[in-house]
Amino acid sequence: MPLTLPDPGRPARLAVAVAACAALCVVDRTAVAPLRAAPQTPGAASAGLEILDVRANVFVIVGAGANVGVQVGDDGVVVVDAGSAANAAAVVAAVKRITPKPIRYIIDTGPDADHVGGNEVLSKAGETFFPNTRIAGQQRDFMGPVAAILAFEGVLQRMSAASGSTPVYPTGGWPTETFHYARKYIYLNGEAIEVLHQPAAHTDSDVFVFFRRSDVVMAGDVLDTRQFPVIDVERGGSIQGEIAALNRLSELAIASVPIVSREAGTIVVPGHGRLYDQFDVIEYRDMVTIVRDRVRDLIAAGRSLDAVKAAAPAKGYAAATATRAGRGRRTGSSRPSTAAS
Numbered sequence: 001m002p003l004t005l006p007d008p009g010r011p012a013r014l015a016v017a018v019a020a021c022a023a024l025c026v027v028d029r030t031a032v033a034p035l036r037a038a039p040q041t042p043g044a045a046s047a048g049l050e051i052l053d054v055r056a057n058v059f060v061i062v063g064a065g066a067n068v069g070v071q072v073g074d075d076g077v078v079v080v081d082a083g084s085a086a087n088a089a090a091v092v093a094a095v096k097r098i099t100p101k102p103i104r105y106i107i108d109t110g111p112d113a114d115h116v117g118g119n120e121v122l123s124k125a126g127e128t129f130f131p132n133t134r135i136a137g138q139q140r141d142f143m144g145p146v147a148a149i150l151a152f153e154g155v156l157q158r159m160s161a162a163s164g165s166t167p168v169y170p171t172g173g174w175p176t177e178t179f180h181y182a183r184k185y186i187y188l189n190g191e192a193i194e195v196l197h198q199p200a201a202h203t204d205s206d207v208f209v210f211f212r213r214s215d216v217v218m219a220g221d222v223l224d225t226r227q228f229p230v231i232d233v234e235r236g237g238s239i240q241g242e243i244a245a246l247n248r249l250s251e252l253a254i255a256s257v258p259i260v261s262r263e264a265g266t267i268v269v270p271g272h273g274r275l276y277d278q279f280d281v282i283e284y285r286d287m288v289t290i291v292r293d294r295v296r297d298l299i300a301a302g303r304s305l306d307a308v309k310a311a312a313p314a315k316g317y318a319a320a321t322a323t324r325a326g327r328g329r330r331t332g333s334s335r336p337s338t339a340a341s
């Protein structure tokens with residue numbers, strides 16, 4: 001089994017991610033299943049993207065980098081995570097297949113390129129509610145008729161940070177609305193949408209996006225069902241914060257009780273991988289916690305990093321992770337896409 005490594009193209013700093021985990025975590029990524037096994041109409045796949053009808057007015061576009069959430073209604077479209085820049089046009093096309101309504105909001109769950117890379121293209125494909133909205137310092141006509149981009153303030157700091165003489169991302173992809181407190185909310189399409197900051201988890205700028213009426217939580221990279229979570233220490237992530245965030249997620253989610261045989265309860269959409277329910281989140285949280293405890297005990301016993309690795313503290317979970325990836329919710333259905341591939 002290969003070691004779990006950061007995605008190709010991610011900064012090398014992620015190689016240090018999860019001192020207590022990444023170097024130790026062995027996951028067979030070839031065993032990873034898609035978000036949910038869904039029937040495919042021959043020739044239906046376009047640009048490798050799949051649209052999942054998750055629940056009520058919430059859909060997930062799969063295959064564009066991060067999982068892309070789409071909430072639709074009379075007010076227009078709220079998108080959670082834009083996917084990567086390379087897939088942005090295909091995501092716009094996929095949204096158009098779900099609804100003719102304009103994109104109004106893009107909410108980023110974190111600062112990674114596979115979540116924010118498509119911001120600019122999706123924003124420009126959308127329409128703002130408030131034509132005069134703009135970031136301080138930008139020209140009055142900068143925004144134009146674009147969709148708002150909402151994120152924790154650290155996402156804006158990372159995207160606007162200088163890389164040489166230019167920012168990491170062009171200004172058109174920067175968040176237009178940021179916040180620095182625990183909970184931001186909006187109310188669109190007849191539904192409360194809570195944006196809940198999770199400090200120091202995958203990074204220092206992660207949020208959950210909770211659609212309260214649909215009872216769907218977009219968890220971002222705090223939850224990656226394909227592998228152990230990546231803790232980006234350089235960007236403010238921590239194993240303690242990760243576990244705290246997973247605890248919060250398991251508290252937000254409600255299981256289907258007492259009738260456990262129903263495919264019901266809160267649906268949790270990870271940043272990558274398949275849909276989870278509350279039991280899955282608790283299991284994942286326990287796994288991360290146990291690996292953390294094992295590493296902590298080894299460190300307390302004075303072991304070197306090499307000795308900690310040799311002790312394989314993630315033992316027993318590599319296979320479990322593969323099994324977990326192979327299960328999946330059976331709710332909802334796949335909506336075949338129709339554009340030419």
Ligand SMILES: [Zn+2]
Nearest residue numbers: 066112221271
């Ligand atoms: Zn991601």
